[in-house]
Amino acid sequence: MNLTLHVWRQPGPDARGGMERYEARDISPDMSFLEMLDVVNESLVESGKPPIAFDHDCREGICGSCGMMINGVAHGPMRGTATCQLHMRSFGDGDTIYIEPWRSRAFPVIKDLVVNRSAFDRIIASGGFITAPTGSPQDANNIPVAKRDADEAMDAAACIGCGACVAACPNGSASLFTAAKISHLGLLPQGQPERERRATRMVAQMDAEGFGHCTLYGECQEACPKQISIDTIARMNRDFLVATRHEHEEKVLGGG
């Protein structure tokens, strides 16, 4: 396969960037998308030009490192996969492919297609944890968890924090990410003690990072390589509302 690529090139965080055109020759349809970029990069290096920088690590869709906008779609045309799981057989010979980094004020470009997703780490740090006693663990079956809760928590916990939800959202909202983290802990008994404080703090951090709001376009759920449902966003809002009411009651009653 021969392809024409238009790739966002930006030498550094404060440098001006722009789209550059590259020809990708003799690409096998069995290559992954990242392998195709590797091939392009080899030819760039051979001709003494800087290779296209992109994030990648496991290349099997579980680490959440990779991610780019491919022809205007986060992680490209295949549903429920990260960029690394996309193969060139999804494209046709002679295709033109536009490749851009995630675009968000909260995800500044570091170089080319690499963005800084530390905003997600700060959202996690603000409330994405549980208090657990250290020392020897108790018996795993000591705390019963309803099957349905376990399933929903597991679905939410599948989030790999890649940032595709933010990239795909017309509002640049991080609601799906934050909601997934709030849901996966909030559904389980171990997550109950901090459940409400978690919701208010993580939402406050999400807002402080400068992400947009949620208007339920549904684009995030479609872009998510783990197909996390926007049902989690309703859950986040519910926890947030309940927390607001309870904190008010605590203040009135002088408790807490």
Add this chain to the structure above:
Amino acid sequence: MHPLAFYRSTIGKKIIMGVTGLIGIAFVILHMAGNLQAFAGPRKLNAYGAMLHGPLNELLWVLRIILIVAVILHVLMAYQLTMRSRAARPIGYEHREPQVSTLAARTMKWGGVLLLAFIIFHILHFTTQTVDPAGMRGMTDVAGDRDVYGNIVASFQIWWVAVFYIAAMIALGLHLYHGAWSSIRTLGYAKASPNPLHRRIALVVAIVVWLGFTLVPLGVIAGIIR
């Protein structure tokens, strides 16, 4: 949490939009049902108008104040959140292909602006009669009630008035198709669903409200209301 912190958060603002939106939905359903009395003839409709402005006047004003506050909050939150989402992506994409967002979702902003313009025009047209394209200001019917019916008939015979009303009702239908569904979800009432983007109730609400309102100008154009 401090009430001000609730107001400042994006979710707080969305919840305000959801609640005020639901108030609006309740209102348009009542308004639409009231309008359909046009098909029952001038006496029925004009007497209904006279009842609202006569014995129910205090109640009407309470509802008006609730509605005005709801509209102001709804528009203010929409404006603030829109500015916020613009700031959230200072550099846009060269290429972006929406995958699942509906036309209704994508037209919430500009459809909303059109609806605001329509609401202002509509109040000036039928409530205050400041805008009076059909020359019906101060007209009364045989019973001495304000001739709402006559204003409807005369106004919708003017092509641009009919077109504006019908276009605004298409915008309203789209606005409700997204809003009736998303407001409930924003408030956190959503059952786990294998396909959360499906919306049956919102579709029914949108079609009923759109059709109910649109039937009146169409009835005038078709000569059923005359």
